[in-house]
Amino acid sequence: MPNLTQALADAAAKIERTLDQVLSPDNAPEPRIYEAMRYTTLGGGKRLRPFLVLQSAGLFGVAETPALRTGAALELIHCYSLVHDDLPAMDDDDLRRGKPTVHKEFDEATAILAGDALLTLAFEVLGAPETHDDAAVRANLVVELAKAAGVRGMVGGQMIDLQAETQTLDLEEITQLQRLKTGALIAYGCQAGAILGKASAAGRQALLDYARDLGLAFQIADDLLDVEGNAEETGKAVGKDAAAGKETFVSLMGVEGARREAGRLADRAVSRLEPFDERADLMRETARFVVDRKN
Numbered sequence: 001m002p003n004l005t006q007a008l009a010d011a012a013a014k015i016e017r018t019l020d021q022v023l024s025p026d027n028a029p030e031p032r033i034y035e036a037m038r039y040t041t042l043g044g045g046k047r048l049r050p051f052l053v054l055q056s057a058g059l060f061g062v063a064e065t066p067a068l069r070t071g072a073a074l075e076l077i078h079c080y081s082l083v084h085d086d087l088p089a090m091d092d093d094d095l096r097r098g099k100p101t102v103h104k105e106f107d108e109a110t111a112i113l114a115g116d117a118l119l120t121l122a123f124e125v126l127g128a129p130e131t132h133d134d135a136a137v138r139a140n141l142v143v144e145l146a147k148a149a150g151v152r153g154m155v156g157g158q159m160i161d162l163q164a165e166t167q168t169l170d171l172e173e174i175t176q177l178q179r180l181k182t183g184a185l186i187a188y189g190c191q192a193g194a195i196l197g198k199a200s201a202a203g204r205q206a207l208l209d210y211a212r213d214l215g216l217a218f219q220i221a222d223d224l225l226d227v228e229g230n231a232e233e234t235g236k237a238v239g240k241d242a243a244a245g246k247e248t249f250v251s252l253m254g255v256e257g258a259r260r261e262a263g264r265l266a267d268r269a270v271s272r273l274e275p276f277d278e279r280a281d282l283m284r285e286t287a288r289f290v291v292d293r294k295n
Helices: 004-022 031-043 049-059 063-084 106-129 135-149 156-163 171-181 183-196 201-228 240-244 249-271 272-291
Strands: none
Touching: 004 049, 004 063, 004 106, 004 272, 031 063, 031 106, 049 063, 049 201, 049 272, 063 106, 063 135, 063 156, 063 183, 106 135, 135 156, 135 183, 156 171, 156 183, 171 183, 171 201, 171 249, 183 201, 201 249, 201 272, 249 272
């Protein structure tokens, strides 16, 4: 079995090729929109969410093509969310993955349309027969991703996050915010492999429990990077939460308290994978990786 660093790199390369294929501008009515979509999607990012799709699918013997296409669809949603998050009306960021954000490289209107196009393309990819030969599986993938990306998931969390600029949130509210804003797509990454593999309810639940702990650990690490990191390492601006007066895990728990909590969540995430024996070893390593990462 490859180590996690190599496995992440291998998965990222395969996802990159799949994204390049689904983002082909052939016969596009307006090449500029594809240019913006490709600019924000290709050539960057950890590809953690699609990596989780590939790993969870592997637990159930799913073929590579369905897993790659599902992982690519999830990454399209993630990239759309970054484009819109960076807009002046939202987080107003100038830097993403070490390069200018889409609205800086192009313009605000193009950035909005690029995000819209990435969002809709994700569901086109999932609904295509190439993703799975069982229409019920494809429908389940679409429905669960819509929930994870929409008002019951990422979008709902983003709304709470915007309100946090003018309201004081407690730890329970911050936890709920991040379960939605960050955790929902991470959870989908784990659930998607189980859906593709037509896993049992118990198998799906074990992966969902793992993903919920992983998602919170990931966000606490993000909060720590916003306090302790630098733009060169993270590829984006830091210190923005404090500047905006937002409550975070770090502001409520302190740096050391937040670091301990991230470690505790990573340990618990690892314990959730007991039903999958050594097949889930890379997912266990992933729980440690999200806590220790520098970007």
